[in-house]
Amino acid sequence: MAHKTDIEIAREAKKKPIQEIGAKLGIPAEHLLPFGHDKAKVSDAFIKSLSDRPDGKLILVTAINPTPAGEGKTTTTVGLGDGLNAIGKKAAICIREASLGPCFGMKGGAAGGGYAQVVPMEDMNLHFTGDFHAITSAHNLLSAMIDNHIYWGNELGIDQRRVTWRRVMDMNDRALRQIVTSLGGVANGFPAEGGFDITVASEVMAILCLATDLKDLQRRLGDIIVAYRRDRSPVYARDLKADGAMTVLLAQAMQPNLVQTLENNPAFVHGGPFANIAHGCNSVIATRTALKLADYVVTEAGFGADLGAEKFMNIKCRKAGLAPDAVVIVATVRALKMNGGVARADLGAENVAAVRKGCANLGRHIENVKQFGVPAVVAINHFVTDTEAEIEAVKAYVAEQGSEAILCTHWANGSAGIADLARRVVELAESGAAQFAPLYPDDMPLFEKIETIAKRIYRADEVLADKKIRDQLRAWEEAGYGNLPICMAKTQYSFSTDPNLRGAPTGHSVPVREVRLSAGAGFVVVICGEIMTMPGLPRHPAAETIRFNEEGFVEGLF
Known part of the structure; x- marks a missing residue:
């Protein structure tokens, strides 16, 4: 049988009015500012009224380094939120909004996939509630x-x-x-x-x-x-x-957006800094609001754990006083094979040796997450082409690392396919095992912070920065900005700054090209290697295939 596309599945969703979704979290209808029938912003006054409530448990979903084979981090975030609700827990998810640039470029949308999606998918991948337009306008007002x-x-x-x-x-x-x-x-x-x-x-x-x-x-x-x-x-x-x-x-854009999953569970979709060039997490206000309203909050941080999770812990958690209770690291057999050196065209064939070789990438992410004092579990996001032997190889490898890998079939089966992971996440979160601490103290000099990330997370030998960059960092320290955290801008495809270096490279250097002070956001952006803060479109952008079909539905958004 032919698989339905994400957009076809999303279109068949039995959505509930957004007021009903709000009611699941105890948000009164008058505190929802509706955008149509299926999206709403949560009022500032209501958020302020929650301050005395205790926080729920915070679960971070991160992943191995991305490959063209796909990992499914957002899909797993959404699936886990549904899975926790399915096993009787009160859970909400917090994800980022999609940027139009990659939507029309090559990355595609950002609302999950298969039977683990957030809807309305078309709106979320296009203008949604206008937050990004408001940010663009505010930024360019300052330029003018x-x-x-x-x-x-x-x-x-x-x-x-x-x-x-x-x-x-x-x-x-x-x-x-x-x-x-x-x-x-x-x-x-x-x-x-x-x-x-x-x-x-x-x-x-x-x-x-x-x-x-x-x-x-x-x-x-x-x-x-x-x-x-x-x-x-x-x-x-x-x-x-x-x-x-x-x-x-920006006043309205500051209010978090509430939507729903395919299984009618609450999802906050708010904010969206890129993880390879910015800090890659959804908004603090959405995460904090969700923690006051739900017992479990599942959130994601962009790209691999070397970027997203590192910034989530060192920037977002440090600044917002948050502490994750458990981390899920998403991997796919296909992506591990690519990290093991298999070409994209050959991913369909069983190759247990390549899976084992590629697991080095996963192993390093597990080690890195543990450095922050938070227990980690691995979610194997299942693809139909995966074989038993390949899945067993991943499970065996992760067990050697002192963690556990759980097969998840939420893409095909929704919450039923991820119940095992949901139960394990509850165990970890309730165990009190998390002893969260950021990787470096506030008062460490800026260049040493950069070195700490490069050596402990990327496993680099050294950071290369010329005198001009070091002088600039020292000048910012003298001006009182020395206590700020670091936001690394580097390729998402590798632990190194070379996008072609897959797996778990060692012995590499991290060249710093430029540093930018974000005094308002409260971090120093360190631009490494060939990273671009304005991407270009690929030879054949996704925009070429986005259109209305004969029935009047949008096609080509994915």
Whole structure:
């Protein structure tokens, strides 16, 4: 029988009115701001009223390094949320919103897959409730106000050569990476070099995802450093009086979005910084709200555990006072075979030796997660082509690592296929085994923090950074930013900065190309290797096949 596509399954979903989903968590209808019948924002007033309640248990879903073979991290996050509800627990999931750039590029949507999906799938992968548009607008308002300030006499004494604030849009467009603005004479201002990043790499996105309420949001927006003067002193967004208007633009976007899984369980979908160039977690406000309303909250962090989980622990948990109770590491037999050196075309054939070889990648992620003091379990996200021998090889390897691998068939069977994992996660979360601590203390010097991540998580021998970068880090320390955590921007495909180095490489170096201070978000971005903060489209972008079919349904979104 031909398998239904994700979009066909999503279209057949028996959705319930969003008020019913809210009621499952005890959210009164008047505190839901509906967007149509199947999406709503949760009111600020209701969130504030929850502060005295105890928190539920926090479960993080992360994965091995991604391959074109697919891992299914979001699918497993959604499946586990459904699985916990199916075994009688009150659970909610928290995932990120999808960016239009990769949706029309090559990554596709971000709402799960098979029978473990969040709906409405089309809306979530397109404009949803407009949060990303609000972030784009707030970011570019600040850009416009900087240029406008300089145009009208530059009272703040901004050195135009040292404007660090770029522009953003939620689309992959390599033509905009480096541009020249204000051409065309006096009326248009002073020509300058500029550029665009993708919206999900905006510091405004990171701020929205880390802010605890509107007041905190405005304070952080005001803290953004947009430029420097000739004496190298910083110019902040609040100096331009931009923070108030930016907060107004973002007020509704700050409210978490509530939707549902195919099994009508509550899902918060809010915020979406990229994990390879930003911190890769959904919003603190959504996670905290879910923890007050549910006994178990399943959330994900982008890409492999070397990026997503590391940033979740070192940035999000540190900043928000959160502590995960258990971690699920998602792997597929197919992706492990690719890590073991098998070409994509040959993944269908049984190859137990390649699975074993590729398990080195999984083993390192297990070790890394344990360094944070949190117990880990492995979810083998099942594909129909997996053989018994291959699955047994993974289970045996993980048992050697002192952990456990559980086969999950949620993609095909929904919650029934992941009940075993749900029960194990409950055991781990309730065992009190988690002794969470971030990897490095706040007061460690910035360069040492970078080295700590590179050596302990990536297993690199050294960090390569020229004098200019080291001097810049020291200057930020002297300016009072030395206690900030590090946000690494590097390829998601490898532990190293070389995307082609699969498995568990050692003996490599981490070259630092650039460092950026995100004073509002509260971290230092360290750009390593060839990573791009504005992706390009592939030769054949997904956009070529997205259209309405004869029945009037959207096709090609996946």
